[in-house]
Every structure is written in structure tokens, then in C-alpha cells.
Amino acid sequence: MADRRRINGPAGATIPPVFDDVSTPKLKSPKTRSRPPNTTRKMYLKTGVTPSASGSAYLEIETSATPGVSGLKLSCSVHGPRSLPRSAPFSPHIVLSTHVKYAPFATKQRRGYLRDPSERDLGIHLEAALRGAIIADRWPKSGVDIIISIVEGDQDRETSLLQGDEVWDMMNALGGCITVAAAALADAGIDCVDTVAGGVAALVQDAGEDSIPTVVVDPIPSEHEKILAACCIAYLPTRDEVTNLWFRGDLPTSDIDLYTSLVEKGIQASKNANRVLVGCLAETIE
Amino acid sequence: MTTTTTTTAPPTLAVPGQLLGPASRYQPGPGTHLHNANLYASLLGHVHITQPAQQPQQRQRAPGPAKRLTKITPAPAPAPTPPAELPTISVAVAEVRSSRVPAAGAGAGAAVASGGGGGERKKREVLPEVGNVVLCRVVRITPRQAVVAILVCGDSVLEAEWQGLIRVQDVRATEKDRVRIYESFRPGDVVRAEVISLGDQANYYLSTTRNELGVVLAVSEAGNTMQPVSWKEFRDPETGAMELRKVAQPQPQ
Amino acid sequence: MASSQHVLLSPAELAYLHASLSLAPPIRLDGRSPTQFRPLVAETGILPGTNGSARICFADGTEAIVGVKAEVERTAQRPGEDTVFFEEGGVGTDDADEEGETRDGVDKRKGDASWVEMTVEIPGLRDDDSGTAFLSAMLSEALLADGEFAKRLWINRRFHWKLYLDIILISPPLSYPLPLLSLTSHLALLSTRLPRLKSEGDEDPFFDDDWAAAPHLYPRTAATTTRPPITLLVMAVGNNIIFDPSKEELTVADVALAVSVTSATSPSTLSKPHTTDAEAAAAAETDPESGRNLRLLSIRTIDPPSRLTPPGVANAVNAAYGAAGTQKATLEAQTAAETEAVEGVWKAPRGGAKRAVLGALVQKVLERGGVVDEVLDALEAVELG
Numbered sequence: 001m002a003d004r005r006r007i008n009g010p011a012g013a014t015i016p017p018v019f020d021d022v023s024t025p026k027l028k029s030p031k032t033r034s035r036p037p038n039t040t041r042k043m044y045l046k047t048g049v050t051p052s053a054s055g056s057a058y059l060e061i062e063t064s065a066t067p068g069v070s071g072l073k074l075s076c077s078v079h080g081p082r083s084l085p086r087s088a089p090f091s092p093h094i095v096l097s098t099h100v101k102y103a104p105f106a107t108k109q110r111r112g113y114l115r116d117p118s119e120r121d122l123g124i125h126l127e128a129a130l131r132g133a134i135i136a137d138r139w140p141k142s143g144v145d146i147i148i149s150i151v152e153g154d155q156d157r158e159t160s161l162l163q164g165d166e167v168w169d170m171m172n173a174l175g176g177c178i179t180v181a182a183a184a185l186a187d188a189g190i191d192c193v194d195t196v197a198g199g200v201a202a203l204v205q206d207a208g209e210d211s212i213p214t215v216v217v218d219p220i221p222s223e224h225e226k227i228l229a230a231c232c233i234a235y236l237p238t239r240d241e242v243t244n245l246w247f248r249g250d251l252p253t254s255d256i257d258l259y260t261s262l263v264e265k266g267i268q269a270s271k272n273a274n275r276v277l278v279g280c281l282a283e284t285i286e
Numbered sequence: 287m288t289t290t291t292t293t294t295a296p297p298t299l300a301v302p303g304q305l306l307g308p309a310s311r312y313q314p315g316p317g318t319h320l321h322n323a324n325l326y327a328s329l330l331g332h333v334h335i336t337q338p339a340q341q342p343q344q345r346q347r348a349p350g351p352a353k354r355l356t357k358i359t360p361a362p363a364p365a366p367t368p369p370a371e372l373p374t375i376s377v378a379v380a381e382v383r384s385s386r387v388p389a390a391g392a393g394a395g396a397a398v399a400s401g402g403g404g405g406e407r408k409k410r411e412v413l414p415e416v417g418n419v420v421l422c423r424v425v426r427i428t429p430r431q432a433v434v435a436i437l438v439c440g441d442s443v444l445e446a447e448w449q450g451l452i453r454v455q456d457v458r459a460t461e462k463d464r465v466r467i468y469e470s471f472r473p474g475d476v477v478r479a480e481v482i483s484l485g486d487q488a489n490y491y492l493s494t495t496r497n498e499l500g501v502v503l504a505v506s507e508a509g510n511t512m513q514p515v516s517w518k519e520f521r522d523p524e525t526g527a528m529e530l531r532k533v534a535q536p537q538p539q
Numbered sequence: 540m541a542s543s544q545h546v547l548l549s550p551a552e553l554a555y556l557h558a559s560l561s562l563a564p565p566i567r568l569d570g571r572s573p574t575q576f577r578p579l580v581a582e583t584g585i586l587p588g589t590n591g592s593a594r595i596c597f598a599d600g601t602e603a604i605v606g607v608k609a610e611v612e613r614t615a616q617r618p619g620e621d622t623v624f625f626e627e628g629g630v631g632t633d634d635a636d637e638e639g640e641t642r643d644g645v646d647k648r649k650g651d652a653s654w655v656e657m658t659v660e661i662p663g664l665r666d667d668d669s670g671t672a673f674l675s676a677m678l679s680e681a682l683l684a685d686g687e688f689a690k691r692l693w694i695n696r697r698f699h700w701k702l703y704l705d706i707i708l709i710s711p712p713l714s715y716p717l718p719l720l721s722l723t724s725h726l727a728l729l730s731t732r733l734p735r736l737k738s739e740g741d742e743d744p745f746f747d748d749d750w751a752a753a754p755h756l757y758p759r760t761a762a763t764t765t766r767p768p769i770t771l772l773v774m775a776v777g778n779n780i781i782f783d784p785s786k787e788e789l790t791v792a793d794v795a796l797a798v799s800v801t802s803a804t805s806p807s808t809l810s811k812p813h814t815t816d817a818e819a820a821a822a823a824e825t826d827p828e829s830g831r832n833l834r835l836l837s838i839r840t841i842d843p844p845s846r847l848t849p850p851g852v853a854n855a856v857n858a859a860y861g862a863a864g865t866q867k868a869t870l871e872a873q874t875a876a877e878t879e880a881v882e883g884v885w886k887a888p889r890g891g892a893k894r895a896v897l898g899a900l901v902q903k904v905l906e907r908g909g910v911v912d913e914v915l916d917a918l919e920a921v922e923l924g
Contacts, residue, residue: 117672124842242894245796247839248680248838250686250834250836252835253907
């Protein structure tokens with residue numbers, strides 16, 4: 001039903017004129033990967049950015065070679081441990097609550113201020129990833145809030161709005177969220193069994209429909225023709241354990257090796273992120 | 287694998303998940319956890335190794351006659367820890383340690399100030415645990431209980447206020463049936479108490495059933511700070527009026 | 540969220556349950572075999588006002604109904620793609636369209652994830668509860684993962700069907716409701732029919748009034764075995780893999796996964812993963828045996844509620860029991876909560892799942908002729924109303 005209380009735009013779409021700008025040279029074909037398949041992008045991680053929080057961290061992932069492609073910028077703050085609200089039941093463990101929110105300007109399509117279902121979904125994934133890492137019984141009767149704001153989502157501004165599936169961007173965002181939350185938790189002094197870090201791997205088809213798909217780490221959706229499947233993994237390196245696995249795509253079940261190699265690459269990406277994480281934490285205490 | 291780890295000394299700095307050493311060499315302290323017979327750090331910070339106290343066996347015998355058992359229990363199991371006390375290994379942020387050593391306090395304070403802005407410069411959050419002695423302020427009283435806000439736990443000032451409860455039966459050890467809450471606590475009093483239970487959803491349960499526990503600071507109805515004069519009375523030094531309290535035995539400084 | 544709702548089991552009960560589920564073979568509370576599902580009652584076509592509907596009732600009393608409603612919606616035009624200027628009156632575009640559809644048999648249909656809207660309602664949970672959002676995200680993810688489903692909703696280049704899937708759990712969730720909701724929506728989608736299109740090309744669509752002539756969204760002919768996805772809940776305790784866990788069993792799970800699979804007719808253009816021809820041939824050979832070409836669509840880790848269970852206290856350190864009398868023991872119990880695992884004493888698991896366990900779980904689900912085939916066969920047998 002049309003909204004009669006406001007002055008609305010025209011009902012049908014109008015198409016803005018597009019002028020062919022000859023002076024802008026085509027930098028490169030947008031669909032080529034700028035890194036070798038086994039290399040993740042560079043990342044920057046710093047703890048202690050929010051003085052008022054118990055712990056905080058900031059993560060930035062390098063923009064790819066194409067100008068105009070924004071990287072991922074995440075800021076995480078951890079509040080607590082603090083007392084639970086009066087209405088909450090007794091808990092012998094720390095109660096973890098995770099909030100992931102895209103800033104309204106973080107993606108091509110503006111996000112509202114209320115969390116939409118995809119952001120809630122990210123929050124649950126993050127909670128599952130962190131639940132396995134923290135030692136919850138050290139902090140009875142208390143709660144901790146982990147709040148992540150995605151300042152800049154990892155989206156290519158050159159491609160059109162409806163090209164590509166947002167879910168692949170969500171996986172990249174989740175990988176970053178896990179890493180930055182682990183840094184903030186360590187900064188806040190909440191007991192963890194290990195430093196958990198997120199990694200993403202994807203099965204991509206770069207050279208047309210009939211080419212052989214390859215597995216790459218840290219995929220940027222705009223750099224690949226087609227992403228067949230992807231997985232995001234939260235991994236504890238010293239224990240060699242996976243706390244969260246999120247796979248999505250379309251794989252034949254007759255070929256389980258493909259799935260296995262995807263998971264292996266995801267773990268490899270996570271290990272890369274973990275090296276940055278441990279380096280950053282070591283810097284923090286020195 | 288253990289043979290290689292026993293030879294190496296534990297690191298001075300640790301990140302969560304870092305191997306500290308085998309469980310056969312150290313006892314797990316705060317900030318560490320046990321996994322597959324090895325000790326790992328669970329916090330970010332400096333590694334401290336505390337040697338065990340020298341005469342634990344004699345101290346253990348000290349407090350009075352042992353309580354007589356009134357129920358049937360199985361024969362005591364062999365002690366889970368080897369008789370030789372192991373040093374305790376713990377991981378903590380540096381500032382926690384400096385607060386324990388007052389002499390180094392000033393220097394550490396300067397470091398805190400110059401450290402600037404970082405969240406990690408703050409002291410680690412502490413939670414009240416069972417057995418801790420805490421300082422709390424009485425918020426309100428009812429005939430059955432006094433509701434208090436826990437302010438200090440052990441040596442550390444808490445960041446958040448935790449709510450506690452002193453029930454009428456936990457005020458003193460004797461003549462429990464004669465205890466009146468309004469003759470023991472008044473709102474605004476500062477009380478030293480011991481945590482006896484994590485309690486229910488909202489409250490820690492506290493107790494003042496020892497001599498050194500009870501009201502340490504009270505203000506009279508006239509608004510003056512009062513002095514303790516007996517185990518159950520405070521006196522206003524200006525008006526001379528007496529008020530009833532469960533008085534904490536003054537502690538030597 | 541729903542998986543972490545409190546189960547009132549004592550540490551001793553948890554330890555007992557965990558031990559009996561870790562035996563080889565595991566002994567389950569209700570005597571099922573590890574791969575056996577709970578019995579259920581299913582029917583379809585129960586709601587006459589919908590395009591498709593289903594109801595499933597589990598033996599434990601949990602019951603869900605799903606209604607599928609379809610509405611015609613105008614497709615948002617995207618500048619830059621093969622735009623249709625609908626202001627033009629459609630004379631020129633009709634030609635282009637026919638050309639597009641017939642040329643080399645290339646399917647120009649396009650789908651979009653926004654054409655499917657799924658809502659899950661669970662009594663006792665708020666609408667904006669994260670658990671509900673997680674369930675609906677998981678179910679719609681499985682439906683849309685292959686990118687093929689939305690194409691079925693294409694009418695012409697200007698219009699599409701908008702499909703509303705409303706999933707309602709009637710009873711309070713007695714166990715983690717994911718498998719129930721997934722099976723019910725699978726049946727509802729199987730029974731969904733869309734009116735037969737009578738108009739041609741890109742003109743405003745009009746449809747055949749005869750409901751009997753309406754084709755199924757998932758045509759059931761011998762040639763096609765394409766089916767809506769199903770999501771299975773599977774968990775591991777020790778080295779045992781257990782399907783369709785009850786609420787109590789899930790409480791002691793080391794790891795729990797939700798795995799979505801579907802069966803497709805033929806390897807579509809999306810699916811050419813066979814690196815060599817020989818491998819492809821081998822796959823083709825094995826396919827007729829089960830008659831299905833199973834495809835893995837999505838996997839999610841379910842946060843097992845076992846991490847939030849209260850720990851047990853071993854006799855050796857229990858001040859009230861075995862170690863009574865010695866003040867030292869009580870002090871130790873208070874300070875050193877960090878103890879090695881003791882046989883028979885429950886301790887909430889820490890950390891994640893071993894890689895090998897995860898791999899074994901997924902492999903077990905995807906096994907040819909395994910549980911998935913069994914479930915699909917059973918659902919096939921449900922009469923479409």
C-alpha cells in the first residue's frame with residue numbers, strides 16, 4: 001500500500017542518464033583477483049581504542065588494489081563483567097551478549113538504526129564462535145556485552161547494487177568480527193582458552209561457466225566471476241579446534257574432498273589472522 | 287612432549303592460549319587453565335610464579351578443635367595434589383601486582399598516567415567470591431534482611447556495584463533468634479562482611495557472624511560520625527547519644 | 540536462543556547421559572538407534588487459503604504448521620542490466636524477450652533472494668528474538684543457497700511471484716525446533732502450486748482460474764527428483780554421531796551442526812566440480828542407485844547448550860562429602876576450581892570441536908543411502924493434499 005502521509009517519488013523507476021566517460025582509463029578488469037589464491041589481505045589490529053570500555057579493539061582490512069573498493073573497518077568494545085539485570089535468572093556462568101551492527105553508511109544500501117535480521121544472524125554466529133573460546137565459569141552471575149560496529153563494510157562501489165550476493169560480504173564481515181572480538185575480550189581481561197580468529201575461504205569459478213573451480217582464501221566477491229560456495233571458520237590454533245563453522249553454497253555430496261579443502265583453507269586463513277592477533281596482543285602488554 | 291616442555295622456562299608475557307608448562311610443575315592460579323595435563327594462559331598479561339608458603343601444615347592445625355562429624359562419609363580419598371606443594375603460576379595484568387606492593391604504587395601510578403587512554407591500563411575487573419571479605423554500604427533494611435551494595439572486595443575497589451543481602455540469621459553467630467535488623471544496621475552504614483554464597487539471581491548472600499565483621503562506619507541520627515564503644519553500641523561524640531549496631535571489632539592498622 | 544534454553548538436569552544426570560551416549564554403540568534415552576528419527580505424523584494441504592501448506596507433529600508433542608502464500612509482484616528494474624522500458628508499451632520488448640527465451644535454450648530467468656520472505660514464529664519467544672532470526676536465516680539460506688529456487692518464481696521480465704513462507708510452531712519448543720520446521724516447510728513447498736500462466740511474454744500476467752490445472756512449484760515427474768532442501772540436526776558425543784537429538788541429548792552434545800542438503804535433478808551449470816571426466820562418470824554411475832543427486836547447501840554450528848550447564852563437584856574436593864573435615868580441602872575447592880576431568884563428574888565442555896569430528900559429522904550426513912535418503916524417501920511417501 002502506498003504511503004499517503006508523505007510526498008512520495010514517482011511510482012515507476014526513472015533511469016538516470018549515464019555518460020560514457022572516456023577520460024577515465026579502465027584500471028583493470030574488475031573480475032581478477034589481485035592476490036595469489038593462498039594469500040589473505042593485510043590487516044591492522046589495535047586494542048584499547050575505547051577508554052570507557054573494559055576492553056576494545058579496532059580492525060581494518062586492507063583495501064584491495066582497485067581504488068574505490070573499501071576495506072573492512074570494525075570497532076569492537078567489550079563492557080563488563082557487570083551485574084545482570086534484576087529480571088535475569090541466576091546463571092553460574094558469564095552471560096554473553098553480542099551485538100553486531102552495520103553503521104548506516106557502511107554498505108551501498110543504507111542500513112537503518114535498528115538491527116535487521118542479517119545483523120542479528122551475525123550476532124548469533126559471533127556468539128557461537130566466542131562461547132567456545134571463553135571460560136564462562138570464571139565469572140558467575142555476571143554479564144558481558146560485546147558490541148561491534150561495522151564502520152565500513154567490505155563492498156565494491158563500482159559494481160551495481162544488485163550484482164553479487166550480500167551473503168558473501170556477510171561471511172567476510174563475520175570473519176573480521178570474530179578476530180576483533182577476540183582481541184577486545186583479551187584486552188578486557190576475560191578468561192579465554194585460546195585466541196579465536198576468523199577466516200574465510202571460497203570456491204570460485206573465475207574463467208567462465210565450464211572452468212574448473214578453485215579454492216581461494218579471503219575472497220572479495222567483486223574480484224571473482226562467481227562464488228560457488230564459501231565458508232567462515234572460527235578456529236582455536238593451540239587446541240586445533242573449530243568453534244564455529246558456517247558454510248553456504250552448492251556442492252555435490254559425491255565430492256566431499258571439495259568441502260574438506262574448503263574447510264582447510266578457511267582454517268589457514270584463520271591462522272593468518274591469528275598471527276596478527278597474537279602480535280597485536282603481545283604489543284599491548286609490553 | 288612433556289620432556290621438552292619441562293626443560294623450558296615459562297614465558298614472562300602470555301597471551302590467552304599460550305602454553306605455560308606441565309601441570310606436574312605448577313599449580314594453576316588465576317588467569318590460567320588446565321587442558322590435557324598442561325597449563326595454558328587464559329588471560330593477557332605477565333606471568334607470575336608464587337612459591338608456596340613454607341609452613342602450611344602447622345597453620346592448618348591452628349584453629350581450634352576439628353568439627354565432629356555428624357554423618358557417615360567415605361574414607362577420605364588420597365589427596366589429589368602431591369604432598370610437595372607446587373609453585374602457583376598465574377597470569378595477571380601488571381597493575382594488579384603493583385597495587386599489592388604499596389611501595390611500588392607511586393611509580394606504577396605514574397606509568398598508568400603516562401600509558402594514556404588505553405583500556406588495558408585499567409585494573410582487571412574482580413568479582414566477589416565465596417569466602418571473600420567485602421566492604422559494603424547498607425541501602426535499605428527490612429525486618430528480615432539488610433540490602434547492601436558491595437563496594438570493595440578484598441583489596442580492590444569494584445567497578446560495578448553488586449547487590450548483597452545480609453539475612454537476619456546471618457548477622458551474628460549467637461542468639462540468632464533475638465537479632466533485630468534495625469538494632470544491627472541502619473541505611474548508610476559501611477559494613478565489613480564475608481560472602482557466604484553467590485545467592486540468588488540478584489544478590490550475593492553476606493554474613494557478619496565473626497567478631498571482626500559488622501558495622502565499621504556509622505553516622506548518628508544527628509549526622510555525626512560515631513565511635514564504637516562496645517560490641518553492640520556506637521556513640522555520637524557530640525551529643526553522647528548511643529545507637530545500637532552489630533559493631534565490627536576494630537582492627538589494628 | 541532456543542538451543543540454550545535451560546534444561547533442568549543435575550550434573551550427575553548430565554554425566555550419566557554423556558557417558559551412555561559415548562558408549563559404542565550409544566544408548567539413547569528413548570532407545571533409538573543413532574540414526575533413527577523420532578516418529579512423526581505429517582499431512583499436507585491442510586489450509587485451503589494457501590498455495591501450499593503442511594503440518595507435522597512429532598511424537599513428543601511438538602507441532603508446526605507452514606503456509607505458503609504467493610503474490611504477483613512487479614520486478615524492480617535495474618539500470619545497467621537488460622532493462623525493460625515498460626513505459627514503451629512493450630511492442631519492441633516482446634520480440635527481444637521471445638528471442639531471449641528461445642535462443643539456444645538459454646534460460647534467461649533471473650531470481651532474487653528478496654522474492655522469498657520467511658517468517659518463523661515460536662510461542663514464548665519475542666518476534667525480534669535472535670533465536671528466531673537465526674532459525675529463519677538458516678531455513679531461508681538453505682532454500683536460496685543454490686540460487687535456483689528464486690528462478691522458479693520468475694513470471695516474466697516485469698513480474699515475479701513473491702513467496703511468503705510463514706512457519707508457526709504451535710506447541711512450545713520442547714526440543715530444538717529446527718528439524719521440525721525444516722521438514723514441515725519442505726512438505727509445504729512440495730505441495731505448493733502456482734496458478735498456470737495464460738499470458739505470454741512481458742505483458743501483465745493473467746492466470747488460469749482452474750486450480751486443478753495449476754502446476755506444482757516442484758513438479759513431480761519421474762524425470763525430476765529436484766526437491767526442496769531439508770535441514771538435519773546432527774550432534775556428536777565423543778566419537779558417536781547422533782541424528783535428531785532430543786532436548787536432553789542436545790544438552791550434553793560436544794558439537795551440534797545443522798546441515799542442509801537438497802536433491803537436484805541433474806548437475807546444473809553451477810555444479811561442475813568434477814575435476815576429471817572419469818570422476819564425473821563415476822559419480823554418474825553411482826547416482827542411479829539412490830536415484831538422487833544430493834547437494835550440500837549449508838552448514839551451521841549450533842551453539843550446544845552443554846556449555847551453559849552447571850559443573851559437578853568431585854568427591855575428592857567436595858567439602859560437604861568426601862573431603863569433609865579438613866579445612867584445607869574446602870579452601871582448595873574454593874580457590875582451585877581448575878581441576879583435571881574426573882570420570883563420572885560432569886564438566887561443561889570448553890573450546891570447540893576437533894576438525895576430524897566435524898569432518899566425520901558432515902561425511903555421515905552426506906553418506907550415500909544414508910539418513911538423508913531415508914528422510915527424503917519418507918517425505919516422498921506423504922500424500923500431497
